[in-house]
Amino acid sequence: MQIYDVVIIGAGPAGLAAAIQCRENNLDVVVLDEFPRAGGRLLGQLHQEPNGQWWNGIEESKALLERAESLETDIQLGVSVHHIEKLDDQFVIHTKKKYFHTRNVLIATGAAESPAPIPGWTLPGVMSIGAAQVMTNVHRVKVGEKGIIVGVNVLSAAIARELQLAGIELHSMALPTRNVVVDEQSDPRLVMDRLSRIAHLAPSKFIQLGSKFAKYKFVQSLALKYYPTNGIKMWGMPIYLNKAIKQINGTDKVESVTMVDVTINGDIVENSEKEIPVDFVCIAGGLYPLAELAAVVGCPFIYSEELGGHIPIHNETMETPVKGIYVAGNITGIESSKVAREQGKVAGLAIAHKELNSIDIEEKLQAAVRNVVATRDAASIQFHPGISEGRKKVSTAFQETMKTQKELELVR
Amino acid sequence: MKDTIICRCEEITLGDLEEIAKKHNSSAREIKLLSRAGMGFCGGRTCRPAIDKILTNITKENPSDALPLKVAPPVRPISLTDLGGFGKDDE
Numbered sequence: 001m002q003i004y005d006v007v008i009i010g011a012g013p014a015g016l017a018a019a020i021q022c023r024e025n026n027l028d029v030v031v032l033d034e035f036p037r038a039g040g041r042l043l044g045q046l047h048q049e050p051n052g053q054w055w056n057g058i059e060e061s062k063a064l065l066e067r068a069e070s071l072e073t074d075i076q077l078g079v080s081v082h083h084i085e086k087l088d089d090q091f092v093i094h095t096k097k098k099y100f101h102t103r104n105v106l107i108a109t110g111a112a113e114s115p116a117p118i119p120g121w122t123l124p125g126v127m128s129i130g131a132a133q134v135m136t137n138v139h140r141v142k143v144g145e146k147g148i149i150v151g152v153n154v155l156s157a158a159i160a161r162e163l164q165l166a167g168i169e170l171h172s173m174a175l176p177t178r179n180v181v182v183d184e185q186s187d188p189r190l191v192m193d194r195l196s197r198i199a200h201l202a203p204s205k206f207i208q209l210g211s212k213f214a215k216y217k218f219v220q221s222l223a224l225k226y227y228p229t230n231g232i233k234m235w236g237m238p239i240y241l242n243k244a245i246k247q248i249n250g251t252d253k254v255e256s257v258t259m260v261d262v263t264i265n266g267d268i269v270e271n272s273e274k275e276i277p278v279d280f281v282c283i284a285g286g287l288y289p290l291a292e293l294a295a296v297v298g299c300p301f302i303y304s305e306e307l308g309g310h311i312p313i314h315n316e317t318m319e320t321p322v323k324g325i326y327v328a329g330n331i332t333g334i335e336s337s338k339v340a341r342e343q344g345k346v347a348g349l350a351i352a353h354k355e356l357n358s359i360d361i362e363e364k365l366q367a368a369v370r371n372v373v374a375t376r377d378a379a380s381i382q383f384h385p386g387i388s389e390g391r392k393k394v395s396t397a398f399q400e401t402m403k404t405q406k407e408l409e410l411v412r
Numbered sequence: 413m414k415d416t417i418i419c420r421c422e423e424i425t426l427g428d429l430e431e432i433a434k435k436h437n438s439s440a441r442e443i444k445l446l447s448r449a450g451m452g453f454c455g456g457r458t459c460r461p462a463i464d465k466i467l468t469n470i471t472k473e474n475p476s477d478a479l480p481l482k483v484a485p486p487v488r489p490i491s492l493t494d495l496g497g498f499g500k501d502d503e
Contacts, residue, residue, distance in 0.1 A: 001501065034488070080488040080490075081487075081488070082485060082486035082487050082488040082490055083485035083486055083487065094485070094486070096490055096494045098501070099501050112457065114461040114462070115458055115459055115461065115462045116462075117416050117417070117418055117426075117459075117462055118413075118416065119413060119415070119416045120416075121416070121417075122417050122420055179413050179416075179426075180413075180426070180465065180466055180469050181418075181462045181465050181466060285461075288461055292483045292487040293487060295479055295483035296483055296484065296485045296487060300477075301477055301478060301479055302477045303475055303476065303477050309461070310477075310479050397477075
């Protein structure tokens, strides 16, 4: 029976970057991914950087994949992992195809989309914004003739642009009306505050101004109070923080949405209902770390709003308190794919260092750790202003967990 | 909004969840077990964050560091034959 040095779960930017480091150090590696193509969510990405250069996810993933393949990395696609079993000195990775035995595991499963349920969201023609992205940029399928985006955030703004570039007509982007699930996404103040992180992507002086002063609450309120009735246009498409979608209508599929005006507190203005004909609706509820596998193998968690939800506790070299289990990429917090790739490098080097214990690798590892921080600081898309604080919290939690573990061992 | 389906696999509406909570005065976990919300075919992959949020709101339980609702394997839908694992270890 073969025992691998490491099984990497997820062939996105983090998983592939890690695999490359492991293979450069000659470890026995297998990379598993449930999607039929390597690259993860990198595949869907296409946007222009502030310096004018284009970030083309398909090209980026191709570069990673080619490097991994040149190192004869075993990448198995279309394989879902449904359990990680912890034995005394190894882990068993359960997949539909077979069991993989391994000394180390890197969980690089990325993120999933939070749903934003509003009445009518189960009608055919309603999809998550990420699904629209994958259909458009990966499968090259046109999602509809004319649509609307419900949920205004970094991700939906970036993907709206991609849909536009693909020639798909969008009516606008608007908030969902407030309900128990979508309270944050429906609060104009909070959304305005978060939009500040994509100010440089919005060629509108108004958003840039509003976001520049976003930390001053009164300016935010003013900006919302004088929010243009016709929305702020980004690439010609209105973004509404003063209008919200109340429900999605249709008998067998999406036929229209009901739009209402909302106050700066997100309250619905009476008698402001308008029906807008559309044949598809993208719901953007934001991302959360996909950490089920870390949970089943016994990793402790910490909640960090800044990082997007419950995060498996880990240190700066991506180790969790469960010896042999590593994490990298969006499972450690919602950030750009560039950060994920650097984290993958760190995890790969950390595993190589654990297996081979060389000074040379240790030096590379330290440099890679510094690179993660540098990449984070330079990121053009920041999902949350408190990312660095969130990271600190996680790192402190790791030290505390390890301290408790040691004390427990001493008691025994 | 009460009629809005939250868990699509088990077809549980927001109203169903609120009603169960009121009737049985239950914790988040109890509501999940009573309603089967998040326990359908997809294993809660679509609705988990929404259910977490609704249940936190109904029960007023504070979000803690621990995952609100337990995650159990298998975390992907698989057939019983595959779950048995026969012939999957190459000895």
